[in-house]
Amino acid sequence: MEKVRERCLTGIEALxxxxxxxxxxxxxxxxxxxxxxxxxxxxxEFLVHGAMKGEKGLYISVTEASEKLLENLIVYDFFSKxxxxxxxxxxxxxxxxxxxxxxxxxxxxxDINLLIENIVKIVTEFNVKRVVIDSITSIxxxxxxxxKIMEFILRLSKALSELGCTTFxxxxxxxxxxxxxxxxxxxxxSDGIILLGNLERRGDLLRTLRVVKMRGTSHSRATYVLDITxxxxxxxxxxxxxxxxx
Amino acid sequence: MNSxxxxxxxxxxxxxxxxxxxxxxxxxxxxxxxxxxxxxxxxGSHLPEEDATYITTTxxxxxxxxxxxxxxWKTDIKIVNLGEEFYRRxxxxxxxxxxxxxxxxxxxxxxxxxxxxxxxxxxxxxxLTYEISMLKSPFRLVLDSLDFLFSNEENSRVISTLxxxxxxxxYRQGVSLFTLVTTLYPSIVQxxxxxxxxxxxxxxxxxxxxxxxxIFTIKKFRNHPEKVGIFKYNFSKNGIIIQKIF
Numbered sequence: 298m299e300k301v302r303e304r305c306l307t308g309i310e311a312l313x314x315x316x317x318x319x320x321x322x323x324x325x326x327x328x329x330x331x332x333x334x335x336x337x338x339x340x341x342e343f344l345v346h347g348a349m350k351g352e353k354g355l356y357i358s359v360t361e362a363s364e365k366l367l368e369n370l371i372v373y374d375f376f377s378k379x380x381x382x383x384x385x386x387x388x389x390x391x392x393x394x395x396x397x398x399x400x401x402x403x404x405x406x407x408d409i410n411l412l413i414e415n416i417v418k419i420v421t422e423f424n425v426k427r428v429v430i431d432s433i434t435s436i437x438x439x440x441x442x443x444x445k446i447m448e449f450i451l452r453l454s455k456a457l458s459e460l461g462c463t464t465f466x467x468x469x470x471x472x473x474x475x476x477x478x479x480x481x482x483x484x485x486x487s488d489g490i491i492l493l494g495n496l497e498r499r500g501d502l503l504r505t506l507r508v509v510k511m512r513g514t515s516h517s518r519a520t521y522v523l524d525i526t527x528x529x530x531x532x533x534x535x536x537x538x539x540x541x542x543x
Numbered sequence: 544m545n546s547x548x549x550x551x552x553x554x555x556x557x558x559x560x561x562x563x564x565x566x567x568x569x570x571x572x573x574x575x576x577x578x579x580x581x582x583x584x585x586x587g588s589h590l591p592e593e594d595a596t597y598i599t600t601t602x603x604x605x606x607x608x609x610x611x612x613x614x615x616w617k618t619d620i621k622i623v624n625l626g627e628e629f630y631r632r633x634x635x636x637x638x639x640x641x642x643x644x645x646x647x648x649x650x651x652x653x654x655x656x657x658x659x660x661x662x663x664x665x666x667x668x669x670x671l672t673y674e675i676s677m678l679k680s681p682f683r684l685v686l687d688s689l690d691f692l693f694s695n696e697e698n699s700r701v702i703s704t705l706x707x708x709x710x711x712x713x714y715r716q717g718v719s720l721f722t723l724v725t726t727l728y729p730s731i732v733q734x735x736x737x738x739x740x741x742x743x744x745x746x747x748x749x750x751x752x753x754x755x756x757x758i759f760t761i762k763k764f765r766n767h768p769e770k771v772g773i774f775k776y777n778f779s780k781n782g783i784i785i786q787k788i789f
Contacts, residue, residue, distance in 0.1 A: 398640035418647045
């Protein structure tokens with residue numbers, strides 16, 4: 298009989314139901330979608346629910362200064378400043394780059410190793426259980442080649458998984474991208490893919506969510522409408538017919 | 544023509560009672576010839592009304608003062624230490640980077656990420672120009688040495704900064720002295736500097752069978768070619784002394 302893997306509850310009830318009890322612990326999940334689809338909100342909520350249960354979270358901000366991000370998030374009811382101080386560590390990756398002297402546009406293999414080592418060091422020292430990298434696409438941009446991107450994601454997710462960490466890699470999907478990620482390799486090496494999108498229906502722009510892949514669990518592949526409310530993300534099944542996914 | 548004394552015995556009479564106000568002087572010499580000592584003797588001989596500033600790129604501030612005290616020169620001068628600033632902002636950072644790359648970023652640095660202040664990249668030439676802009680008329684300025692600038696900055700930018708200093712010296716009733724070690728630079732750099740300055744002095748230390756021949760030359764004197772000449776020099780407890788004319 299297949300051994301049931303321990304789960305990491307996202308705290309978004311409907312999502313945990315779709316996943317039949319949450320994300321298998323230690324998985325690296327690609328949260329992918331175009332701009333404005335709710336990737337960051339979903340990821341932060343994942344960390345906040347972890348923090349509420351006493352699981353330390355690490356948010357690695359690549360594109361936006363975390364200070365600015367926090368200002369925008371305060372509007373949520375479930376979020377308090379205290380929570381940030383106690384439960385979540387926010388890091389701006391440019392500070393890591395600066396401290397490690399990684400100022401070249403294209404990273405070398407040595408730089409990649411250093412980056413992984415330092416992320417792992419933080420996770421170990423603070424006993425972090427949930428990690429969000431927002432976004433992986435911006436890091437990939439400086440890795441350039443598919444081999445380096447693959448190496449980076451594989452090694453990082455292996456190391457984090459061994460530490461019992463569940464990881465969200467936020468992926469920015471540009472209109473030019475084919476498949477579920479910008480470089481194509483991110484989706485291949487991830488354990489799961491959650492696709493967020495926009496759907497235009499009768500003049501409204503709806504946000505949608507679909508679990509495309511998740512290793513270690515069975516799950517629904519239906520599309521859900523995602524609502525960002527002051528009490529967090531709500532998901533409802535998408536009524537079929539009409540509308541166009543964009 | 545109004546002039547100010549150099550403080551070097553017998554040199555003022557060989558010039559026009561010293562250095563004409565508004566003139567910029569280049570003092571170049573072979574290593575060990577005593578150009579740095581000349582620079583200190585010159586700044587220590589400033590008139591009471593002159594705003595005296597000594598910009599150093601290589602020495603420690605206290606070493607400059609101690610040397611000047613040894614020779615009983617006036618030490619009521621302002622010392623700007625570009626070398627220390629460069630060490631603090633550039634080299635020290637490199638030392639930290641190598642430590643972080645080797646040992647990983649310490650946890651204490653991670654927990655207070657917003658306090659980590661990324662100091663503005665140091666632009667030595669901007670800093671230098673700023674210091675020059677602070678000089679009050681009349682002033683006496685020493686810049687020891689140009690070698691540091693040429694080895695750390697783009698040559699054309701250094702030349703352009705020197706032009707700014709020269710203009711400032713001209714219009715603000717100052718005298719400025721730059722030091723430069725000869726034979727280190729391509730002729731285009733050397734001639735670029737030589738073209739800007741009004742007076743060129745050189746010091747050479749030539750090995751002979753019995754000791755050293757110390758040769759001092761006035762290589763250029765703007766509008767006074769009759770002043771160009773070759774001298775011998777020596778050192779006494781009061782500093783540099785110019786000797787008989789060849």
